[in-house]
Amino acid sequence: MPELPEVEHVTNALRGAVLGRAIENASLLRPRLAPDSKPAAFAKKLAGATIQSITRRGKHILLELDNGNTLIVHLRMSGRFHLLNPDDEDPKFSHAIFYFADGERLVFQDQRHFGLMKIVKTKQLHETKELSKLAPEPFSDEFSVEYLADILKRSNRVIKEFLLDQTKVCGVGNIYASETLFLSGISPRKRAKSIRGKSIEKLHQNVRVILSEAIDLTKTIVPDPVIIGEGVYGAGSLMRWRVYDREGKECPECSSPIKRIRQGARSTYFCAKCQR
Numbered sequence: 001m002p003e004l005p006e007v008e009h010v011t012n013a014l015r016g017a018v019l020g021r022a023i024e025n026a027s028l029l030r031p032r033l034a035p036d037s038k039p040a041a042f043a044k045k046l047a048g049a050t051i052q053s054i055t056r057r058g059k060h061i062l063l064e065l066d067n068g069n070t071l072i073v074h075l076r077m078s079g080r081f082h083l084l085n086p087d088d089e090d091p092k093f094s095h096a097i098f099y100f101a102d103g104e105r106l107v108f109q110d111q112r113h114f115g116l117m118k119i120v121k122t123k124q125l126h127e128t129k130e131l132s133k134l135a136p137e138p139f140s141d142e143f144s145v146e147y148l149a150d151i152l153k154r155s156n157r158v159i160k161e162f163l164l165d166q167t168k169v170c171g172v173g174n175i176y177a178s179e180t181l182f183l184s185g186i187s188p189r190k191r192a193k194s195i196r197g198k199s200i201e202k203l204h205q206n207v208r209v210i211l212s213e214a215i216d217l218t219k220t221i222v223p224d225p226v227i228i229g230e231g232v233y234g235a236g237s238l239m240r241w242r243v244y245d246r247e248g249k250e251c252p253e254c255s256s257p258i259k260r261i262r263q264g265a266r267s268t269y270f271c272a273k274c275q276r
């Protein structure tokens with residue numbers, strides 16, 4: 001599943017491809033992609049509107065239109081955008097199409113069928129349930145050491161699961177949580193509220209270090225003229241993980257074997273010696 005760095009990559013690529021373009025018409029081919037609107041209403045809210053900004057909040061891509069609406073897109077497992085010419089055929093699993101005046105069209109393809117779209121009034125964007133509870137963006141001033149210290153001390157959960165909670169810390173997925181904790185020397189089994197002082201500072205810093213590393217790596221992906229943000233599902237494989245997916249292999253710091261445990265039905269990788 002794309003995590004924050006990959007969604008950031010697709011957002012930037014989409015901005016380069018379709019920002020400022022007018023949607024002449026739209027077609028929702030798979031109604032469950034946008035369960036809150038009927039296909040006709042979905043098309044009506046987009047027709048004639050120009051895309052005036054493309055941003056990201058958490059793992060949501062926000063396409064703000066000049067008609068007062070914003071299209072929220074969540075790629076989930078496998079959603080991807082194609083920018084096609086009139087001569088190109090729609091790919092298999094095309095679930096929504098946005099037609100531009102010059103004949104090109106943006107097609108949302110989703111092999112796994114988990115993607116989601118929603119059109120909301122831009123004025124109410126941050127009150128929508130998808131966005132209202134999200135923690136501050138990890139690179140914003142709001143996500144401060146003080147903020148982190150405050151929410152840590154109020155949580156009895158183990159730190160690994162705490163990091164995955166998007167209402168506490170935004171943008172840290174399963175892979176990045178293991179890596180962040182390793183870099184911070186914190187055991188994934190430690191209770192959030194028992195983390196104090198310098199460890200909080202390290203954790204705060206390393207959330208940003210790990211996410212920046214991944215974002216920088218996605219910038220090395222050669223852009224594809226058709227598939228917007230192509231390569232993004234392989235971005236994880238560009239990373240040289242320190243502990244993630246390295247069970248039994250040597251810890252890069254102390255050479256002890258990396259351990260894998262299950263936490264909340266997901267795998268956590270860590271070094272029992274380096275992480276206390």
Ligand SMILES: [Zn+2]
Pocket residue numbers: 251252253254255256271272273274275
């Ligand atoms: Zn180690």
